[in-house]
Amino acid sequence: MVKRLLQETKEYTAAALATPVFMILEVAMEMIIPLLVADLVDKGVEAGNMSEIYRIGGYMLICAVVGLFGGVMGAVYGSKASAGLAKNLRKKMFENIQTFSFENIDKFSTAGLVTRLTTDVTNVQNAFIMVLRMGFRAPVTVIVAMVLSFRINVHIASNFFFAMVIILAFMTFVLIKTRPLFEILMKKYDDLNASVQENVTGIRVVKAYVREAFEKTKFVKGSQGIYKAxxxxxxxxxxxxxxxxxxxxxxxxxxxxxxxxxxVIEGTLTTGELVSLFSYCMNILMSLMFFAMIFIMVTMSVASMKRIYEVLEEKTTITNGENPIYEVPDGSIQFKDVVFGYNKTAERPVLDHINLQINSGETIGVLGGTGSAKTTLVSMISRLYDVDEGEVLVGGNNVKDYDVETIRNQVAVVLQNNVLFSGTIAENLRWGDKDATDEEVKRAAKLACADEFIEKFPDGYNTHIEQGGTNVSGGQRQRLCIARALLKKPKILILDDSTSAVDTATDASIRRAFREEIPGTTKLIIAQRISSVMDADRIIVMDDGKVNDFGTHEELMARNEIYKEIYEQQTGAGSGDFDKAQEGGED
Known part of the structure; x- marks a missing residue:
């Protein structure tokens, strides 16, 4: 684990190696000074020899300046190496996180990943600079000071040895006892960060339901957990x-x-030598105190190193095959006896033996109650998850045979709660195609019926979007996300309840634009409004992870009770809620 993390020193290896060299230079000067002090006292002060005092004092000054230089340079290079390690660790972790499949991300909470990228890396950085500087300085100081002390007087120096044994034994005991406590502490940080993230993200809901007091209590509870740990x-x-x-x-x-x-009694020790022994005593014991600090820092960082290592070594569950395909022929889709479950030990899968054949360019509606696995079904197409059994084919090829980036570039997904990023509207739309021209951006916006409100903004397409799109309405945000997906010019477009916040007239306009302007694109529309899918070529009715029926609106009205009941509720009683037609959990 340590070896893997140290690989990230890379271009800072020279600085990391230079740090202990300068620290040893500082130690060497510090060890010479007590010897000079002994001579200063014995040959200069007690002998009343001023020339000797000046000579030895000059040597001491030179040693002090050289030692200061070593200490400063050690600090400079140590800081450079530790900061570089922290930078590279964050970079490597973030890069690896970008490769994660949804299954990988499910293993780590968002708050946990944030803690690992910030607090954990900082702990490792602090421990690294401590080891580089004090980890080399302290042992060299102890060894040299012990040797010189025994050279002066073996009997007195033996006291240092016994003191050192006692201190090291105690520090080992503390290390063993505190290590599991720091592991618990880092998990508490994860919990607190999760609470803060959830509160800030859902602040509108918190205020709408006047739950500030509850959130404060939850935060205090999380903070109290950190305090106790x-x-x-x-x-x-x-x-x-x-x-x-x-x-x-x-x-x-x-x-x-x-x-x-x-x-006084034996006359075997001079006054200067006694002063030197005092200096070496302080050097030895202060070095052991530095050892204690290193032990504490390392103990804290061990838990952090383990958590960072887990992220660095996590391998994505979705990878390319040996000879990946880099071109998707068309937008045809086929499910062959597909089985999938998020929990592999569950009694029954989320998708249960799905068989479907969708032609390229078709518009397919997907209906079903909450928990019927509509979203899970379409997630298989772009390999957000991989099937447990069976096959999903796009363009006649198994999706696992495609290059991951290729298949995802040809399958655009628009979620109900899709995210906009801070920046201008044009910059957000160009997430679909960073090289799109202004004309292409405007055409995509027009197809998504977003141009009508964009042009009303004073700055038009240069209007700044706050993080998460908080300064536009839900319907506007959905239309911008649809336009962004269209800029990818995908062969398959998936709308996962992504027009739920727009009015029926705009919804109809969007579908008409799709039908007229992108007829060759296969369109899968998951919707809660039956009016959104009535005019689709065919409609999939999902029920409890299975395809209950698949056909046109007329065919389903004639033979499918679930579809018929949904239609009657929405066009008759007007409830608009599929969950009254069937029961289920969450998608």
Missing amino acids: ATAAEKMIAFTMPMMSAVIYVCIILISWFGAHEI
């Missing part, structure tokens, strides 16, 4: 610094006691 981890970590401080103070006391004894 973070507090549990921090309680363990909180003991680290006091324990480290206690060990440092004990070491200082022991050095003072034994040092004074050897200076």
